[in-house]
Amino acid sequence: MSKINLCPSMMCADFTKLDLEIQDLEQAGVDLLHMDIMDGNFVPNFALGLEDYISVNRLTHLPLDAHLMIENPIRHVKLFAEAGAQIIYIHPEADRFPLTTLEKIKDYGCKAGIAINPETSIEMVSELLPHIDGVIIMTVNPGFAGQRFIESMDKKIKQVCALRKENEFTFEIGLDGNISPQRIKKYKNIGINNFVLGTSAIFGKEQSYAEIVTELRNL
Numbered sequence: 001m002s003k004i005n006l007c008p009s010m011m012c013a014d015f016t017k018l019d020l021e022i023q024d025l026e027q028a029g030v031d032l033l034h035m036d037i038m039d040g041n042f043v044p045n046f047a048l049g050l051e052d053y054i055s056v057n058r059l060t061h062l063p064l065d066a067h068l069m070i071e072n073p074i075r076h077v078k079l080f081a082e083a084g085a086q087i088i089y090i091h092p093e094a095d096r097f098p099l100t101t102l103e104k105i106k107d108y109g110c111k112a113g114i115a116i117n118p119e120t121s122i123e124m125v126s127e128l129l130p131h132i133d134g135v136i137i138m139t140v141n142p143g144f145a146g147q148r149f150i151e152s153m154d155k156k157i158k159q160v161c162a163l164r165k166e167n168e169f170t171f172e173i174g175l176d177g178n179i180s181p182q183r184i185k186k187y188k189n190i191g192i193n194n195f196v197l198g199t200s201a202i203f204g205k206e207q208s209y210a211e212i213v214t215e216l217r218n219l
């Protein structure tokens with residue numbers, strides 16, 4: 001089994017002490033910082049914007065992704081590519097020509113991925129699968145931390161793993177939304193690569209980030 005990537009969701013971090021938060025996460029040994037960008041339009045909330053993105057990137061050597069929960073991502077992918085994203089995820093539902101956007105992301109030198117909402121079936125995005133480096137399966141409706149895992153997503157998670165295997169696709173698969181230690185334990189064994197850690201796994205706990213990450217590595 002390949003190593004899993006633990007990806008703290010920075011919208012859940014305490015921005016009043018951002019440098020300390022990042023330092024603690026780095027020392028704990030996380031793999032990538034998950035950056036949720038929300039426009040208050042595609043999703044009913046606002047989260048990190050470009051300035052936050054640039055600040056976080058300045059404060060860390062860790063790679064950053066960009067999970068764009070915004071309408072018409074094609075208009076904005078360049079900004080996040082220039083801000084240093086290693087991989088940019090778009091929601092195909094938010095874009096008229098998602099394949100064009102994915103190609104554009106790659107032209108800017110980034111990896112390109114899609115994030116799929118609970119009500120978006122894998123059949124609806126199947127044409128995109130040969131073109132992506134990563135997929136995030138949303139296991140809650142995007143927009144807010146602290147929601148409940150949608151159990152029926154289990155089928156979709158297994159379906160995407162099977163499709164990847166059958167077609168020998170090389171994209172990574174990530175899960176985002178109410179990802180608890182128990183779920184990491186369950187899904188790392190079926191081939192999930194990336195886990196977004198929010199309030200369910202790492203933020204707002206009694207234990208230190210280092211203790212939590214050690215436990216997650218030893219599941």
Ligand code: DX5
Binds near residue numbers: 009012147178197200
């Ligand atoms: C949105 C975010 C949230 C959240 C996940 O894309 O990534 O889903 O921070 O953390 P939980 O659900 O554990 O609070």
Ligand code: ZN
Binds near residue numbers: 067176196
């Ligand atoms: Zn996210």
